[in-house]
Amino acid sequence: MLDPKFLEDISGKISALIAKTPAADIEKNLRALLTAQFAKLDLVTREDFEIQKELLARAQARLAQLEARLAELESQRKAG
Template sequence: MITATTIDELAQRLAAIVPTGMKEAREDLGKNFHAILQTGLGKLDLVTREEFDVQRCVLLRTREKIEQLERQLAALEASISAQPRH
């Protein structure tokens, strides 16, 4: 999950790789990296972990229901084919 702390850490890492001759600009670059990352990630259509987990549970329940219905259908088809035809 991407949090403000994650963005801060990533911005600091990017600023840390700035050449040592540009130490004065490192802090400003760190702030700029942070702003760019926050803006860029904000534009992405991301879901929270909670939303993802909720949808995962819905999908699992739906899959279980489909499997149950498939078993019921197979049983009905078997019972129909087992009945004598007149």
């Protein structure tokens, strides 16, 4: 659900900031904390979002076709 590259980028930046400190566990703990917090946000990747956006567009187009067909059939029924 989370983009691993995004977490790696944040982790890398934090690592660079604390590389000279004696606290080696800070990075590991902070990464775990960030992962847990992002998981609570129920985020999706851009790729998943774009896929769902395309599926919705297709569904809307199909619905428009079906509505037009239904209107056509109803008008034929009233005329006939």
